Amino acid sequence: MMNRYSRQIILQNIGEEGQEKLLKSSAAIVGCGALGTVAANNLARAGVGKISIIDRDFVELNNLQRQMLFDEADVGAPKAMAAAQKIKDINSQIDVEPVVKDLNHTNVEDILKGVDVVLDGTDNIQTRMLINDVCVKEGTPWIYTGAIGTSGMTMNILPDKACLRCLYPVTPKIGSLPTCDTMGVLNTITVIMGSMESTEALKILLDNNKQGTDSSLLVYDAWNNSFDDVIVRKNDECECCVKGNYGYLDTEDREVITSLCGRNAIQITPADPKEISLAEMASKLEPLGKVKSTDFILIFKTEKEEISLFKDGRAIIKGTNDEKVARSLYARYIGT
Numbered sequence: 001m002m003n004r005y006s007r008q009i010i011l012q013n014i015g016e017e018g019q020e021k022l023l024k025s026s027a028a029i030v031g032c033g034a035l036g037t038v039a040a041n042n043l044a045r046a047g048v049g050k051i052s053i054i055d056r057d058f059v060e061l062n063n064l065q066r067q068m069l070f071d072e073a074d075v076g077a078p079k080a081m082a083a084a085q086k087i088k089d090i091n092s093q094i095d096v097e098p099v100v101k102d103l104n105h106t107n108v109e110d111i112l113k114g115v116d117v118v119l120d121g122t123d124n125i126q127t128r129m130l131i132n133d134v135c136v137k138e139g140t141p142w143i144y145t146g147a148i149g150t151s152g153m154t155m156n157i158l159p160d161k162a163c164l165r166c167l168y169p170v171t172p173k174i175g176s177l178p179t180c181d182t183m184g185v186l187n188t189i190t191v192i193m194g195s196m197e198s199t200e201a202l203k204i205l206l207d208n209n210k211q212g213t214d215s216s217l218l219v220y221d222a223w224n225n226s227f228d229d230v231i232v233r234k235n236d237e238c239e240c241c242v243k244g245n246y247g248y249l250d251t252e253d254r255e256v257i258t259s260l261c262g263r264n265a266i267q268i269t270p271a272d273p274k275e276i277s278l279a280e281m282a283s284k285l286e287p288l289g290k291v292k293s294t295d296f297i298l299i300f301k302t303e304k305e306e307i308s309l310f311k312d313g314r315a316i317i318k319g320t321n322d323e324k325v326a327r328s329l330y331a332r333y334i335g336t
């Protein structure tokens with residue numbers, strides 16, 4: 001079985017002992033888009049023993065330009081499921097767990113519990129702050145990574161060192177940052193950044209992460225070939241890693257409504273997610289419009305609207321940026 005890994009076992013940095021350690025390790029990849037597919041592919045081939053892939057979305061044709069685990073046949077499938085299937089084909093000896101859920105304050109602690117390292121494949125600062133809160137609280141190392149346009153950045157966030165809130169004490173407002181949907185992204189930068197964070201994950205899992213007391217934010221621009229290493233010091237006043245205020249984890253019993261910016265869509269996650277029978281829902285909706293449904297997702301289209309409904313009751317409502325409109329469509333077609 002070790003023959004599969006022979007080319008990395010002969011690496012001094014890994015060796016047989018390191019390989020055994022990797023096989024006993026676990027990693028969670030939050031977001032399975034451009035960065036997440038690259039990280040999942042790398043870690044699976046390297047033999048990280050247990051990989052969970054968390055993603056709320058499904059594959060669209062415009063994802064194929066950069067999301068390296070998907071092909072045309074996957075369009076319409078939940079990303080976490082499609083990625084897990086590919087990973088199983090690549091390495092059947094490791095455990096892969098797809099999680100088709102929106103990571104939010106109601107479930108993040110459960111989903112990331114006990115993993116050895118968390119990799120950032122998300123596309124928004126809110127989810128990153130949520131990961132930061134839970135990882136700092138639990139003492140789990142995580143790797144902040146982002147890419148947009150032709151550049152990207154990555155920073156290891158390790159227990160007792162600077163955290164993401166040391167770097168961004170004030171969270172940028174929703175809609176104030178550019179997104180890949182509005183600004184575009186080069187597919188080589190996401191492969192590079194996804195590989196950089198995979199390398200950091202391997203180093204962390206192998207306890208081979210030699211950094212001083214400060215953390216560094218690596219910033220790379222693939223078009224200009226510029227590479228910067230910015231020192232990030234721990235902020236003595238940090239609400240998260242110094243004062244222990246984990247505000248992003250505060251749970252209230254409410255549904256979560258997220259605007260998927262740049263996509264003219266709103267996501268609704270019920271406060272109390274329960275399993276929905278998509279087959280029953282399909283027969284209920286068929287008289288009202290076009291319905292396409294699989295075991296994991298139901299897509300319902302009327303002339304104006306499109307609703308994608310997942311098994312846990314979460315829905316993405318396309319064609320509107322208005323929360324109230326989305327809420328009322330949800331209530332009208334899915335129920336409360």
Ligand SMILES: [Zn+2]
Nearest residue numbers: 163166238241
């Ligand atoms: Zn901090």
